[in-house]
Amino acid sequence: MADAHYTNPRLAALYDPFDADRSDLDVYAAMAAEFGATRVLDISCGTGTLACLLAGRGYEVTGLDPAGAELDIARAKPHGDRVRWICGTAADLPADVRADLVTMTGNVAQVFLRDDEWAEVTSAAYRTLRPGG
Numbered sequence: 001m002a003d004a005h006y007t008n009p010r011l012a013a014l015y016d017p018f019d020a021d022r023s024d025l026d027v028y029a030a031m032a033a034e035f036g037a038t039r040v041l042d043i044s045c046g047t048g049t050l051a052c053l054l055a056g057r058g059y060e061v062t063g064l065d066p067a068g069a070e071l072d073i074a075r076a077k078p079h080g081d082r083v084r085w086i087c088g089t090a091a092d093l094p095a096d097v098r099a100d101l102v103t104m105t106g107n108v109a110q111v112f113l114r115d116d117e118w119a120e121v122t123s124a125a126y127r128t129l130r131p132g133g
């Protein structure tokens with residue numbers, strides 16, 4: 001379960017204003033281009049900044065996050081209508097989601113505190129990736 005600052009709409013609305021400089025995402029966009037990816041899964045996509053940026057560049061993007069309040073913000077962003085948003089954790093990832101590249105940005109790895117949680121999310125990423133992805 002995500003923390004209240006992600007799930008409470010009034011708190012989720014503060015995420016982007018408090019983290020306005022997203023130049024940290026440039027490296028992920030560069031990786032997508034370098035690897036020739038066409039389909040990207042962004043695990044724990046939050047307010048969808050990377051997902052929308054990539055969708056605007058023509059990538060087929062799936063954004064996964066358990067915090068519906070953040071996904072509401074993400075949907076309203078430019079290119080948000082081109083992203084497949086899934087509200088849930090790795091355990092909820094549908095089998096039909098396929099990707100060449102799986103991303104986790106903004107210190108997401110720190111969300112997964114137990115070994116079984118980390119195993120679940122990395123297994124889901126592996127299942128989703130095409131061979132060689």
Ligand SMILES: C[S@@+](CC[C@H](N)C(=O)[O-])C[C@H]1O[C@@H](n2cnc3c(N)ncnc32)[C@H](O)[C@@H]1O
Pocket residue numbers: 001002003006043044045046047049064065066067070088089090104105106107108111
């Ligand atoms: C620090 S934010 C990063 C959001 C986004 N990736 C970014 O770069 O702005 C961490 C995200 O992890 C999500 N999260 C929390 N628990 C989770 C879980 N069990 N599975 C997947 N995502 C989770 C939160 O809802 C939140 O959006």
